Amino acid sequence: MITMTEIARMTGVSQPTVSRVLNGNQAVNPEIRERVLACAREHNFQPNVIARSLAGNKTMLLGIVFTDISNSFFADLEMYLEQEAKKSGYSVIVFNSGYDWNREKECLDVIRRYRVDGLIIVPVEENSERFQNEMQNLDIPAVALTRRTEAMDCVYVDHVEAGSQVGRHLQEQGCESYIFVGTENDGKYEGFVKTLRERVADLGSHFTKIETKNSEELSRILKKHFENFPGKTGIFAYNDRRAVQIHGVLQKLGIEIPKQASLVGFDNTYICDFLYPSLTSVAQSNAEMAARAVRRLLEKINNPRDMQSWNESIQARLVIRQSSADMEE
């Protein structure tokens, strides 16, 4: 690949002059400019960003660490992140931690080695001490994505509030018992339960949590549940994937949606509209989250000092469809 020095030789000027022309920096003799530009075009000159990085101390690279990009929620985010980064001339170098702290640490080391200008990370364990230490000693501007933590700047969706919205909605649909599908260690769970407690007397005996991901087991549990509770049951699954699974199990068991079971998912993926009955879900605005994360990161990059700690939550939005409410077609 052709270099500035070679162009300089071919056009009979000095290398810095070529640099000036190609970067449109300062005034140069129009004749020379043309000669240099022509030569550059002819040989499809592409500046060596590696060399530029070394000299200028900027790599124009953003490191991104996902837990698992094969999850389409993160894949979606990556698309927006790349898009937003590109607007400012940055490219992204992408890693997956596989929800494993050691791999995450490895990713961070590689990222250091590439001297990226900034880091966006979906931390595996955003509140552990070792992670927070790592972030303290990381001399790279960084923003956490989708997770809330005091240890660093972050952009996240307020899961507690989202869970709350779902609780309210299901209660308003006349549900008499409730099921949360997922783990307790989840803002959605927290908000969901909190709101239900406020609105439902004696929630304890009308609330169940299901953790299993196994279809047979799910089927067994739900079958038993609906034998015992004749009333309408509100089911909230921590993501659409799981909600779709429940959807299938309910259909198989012959339980009517939403008459007997009001079902709500999370992520508002494409599938929600395609299922029948269509799936109510909570939408997180990925485009917005990605854009804000990148913009904040660029701010930090451009103002290295004097940055307050910062975090921003983005409201989730409940998208109501047939699986949770009776709707006119």
Place this chain on the structure above:
Amino acid sequence: MITMTEIARMTGVSQPTVSRVLNGNQAVNPEIRERVLACAREHNFQPNVIARSLAGNKTMLLGIVFTDISNSFFADLEMYLEQEAKKSGYSVIVFNSGYDWNREKECLDVIRRYRVDGLIIVPVEENSERFQNEMQNLDIPAVALTRRTEAMDCVYVDHVEAGSQVGRHLQEQGCESYIFVGTENDGKYEGFVKTLRERVADLGSHFTKIETKNSEELSRILKKHFENFPGKTGIFAYNDRRAVQIHGVLQKLGIEIPKQASLVGFDNTYICDFLYPSLTSVAQSNAEMAARAVRRLLEKINNPRDMQSWNESIQARLVIRQSSADMEE
């Protein structure tokens, strides 16, 4: 971030010696080695790969261009690509073309600027002249992923053969009319139709192609179809996403699966097992495809000359579930 030169100063040796220690290259005095290693550890030294790239003419970077990584099929591939690259010490820098040739070209230019060691690309238009020109003039080892083309090395799933398998399967289920959901410009279509022609007399009047992605329109077309054709109909959708949509429409119309309609998707995504009735689909082995692409690329990187043109097709595998065949539970 600490550099070799600084370590050299602190330990009272020369910078090249530090380099030798840190790279474990040649013999060095054990005392010095320890002193240097200790200092490096203490300051969490991370080699500057940018500088190393400039000097050594290797960036240890693979450029990847997707059409749209928010499609979970590609997201899945990226995960495996990154995994496989990492095994050999490479990192990946990721781009999305958005199915737009101009953006693809921009990505390629940025990739050139980063002097990546290799390129993996899902081309937007693998058989156009301008793309083939671009690849000819690209002086970077490259492999095309998921698309077949004579213009460069490639790893792809044989869609024609896959379509053929689906045709055979649906015919064996006793279907009397057939629908392909997608466009003609697709190996799946080609294989599907070819096989049906061989097995079904007078296919013409029993074959329909549907291109629309609009649910209402789909519903209208299918409704009319099933009013006219009382017999069993085989439906093959070009991806799972579309198949799930059809699945929903059929349910809504009250058409029984698989009794009246035998449905087959493509990609074998997680959703197939979760739907009820579960969805028959064609599995592409992403892990295998990704691994082969990376391995081939590394071969090319390591043997710059004397590489034959090469391409490799990977067999698709039909995963039969309830949506297409009567199955005992």
Place this chain on the structure above:
DNA sequence: TTGTAGGCGTTATCAC
């Protein structure tokens, strides 16, 4: 307006 000189952090090639 243009060229010269130095430096970015490595690796590689020499001598010593």
Place this chain on the structure above:
DNA sequence: GTGATAACGCCTACAA
């Protein structure tokens, strides 16, 4: 074994 020294391709002074 170890230390100079040049080189990678560019940028940023500074000098002419």
